[in-house]
Amino acid sequence: MPNKVIRCYCGFVAEGDDGQLVVAVQGHVREVHQMEYTREQVLAMAEPLD
Numbered sequence: 001m002p003n004k005v006i007r008c009y010c011g012f013v014a015e016g017d018d019g020q021l022v023v024a025v026q027g028h029v030r031e032v033h034q035m036e037y038t039r040e041q042v043l044a045m046a047e048p049l050d
């Protein structure tokens, strides 16, 4: 599973495989933005990482 990167509009950056990104970003948006993202919403934000 290739690693991907997600850059939140607030400056938060998460890297990892799909499972790591979902955990990291769901936790981030819950804590910082008081939002709930589904797995599909998180993965839709992911960009390939070289």
Ligand SMILES: [Zn+2]
Pocket: 008, 009, 010, 011, 012, 028, 029, 032, 033
């Ligand atoms: Zn953020």
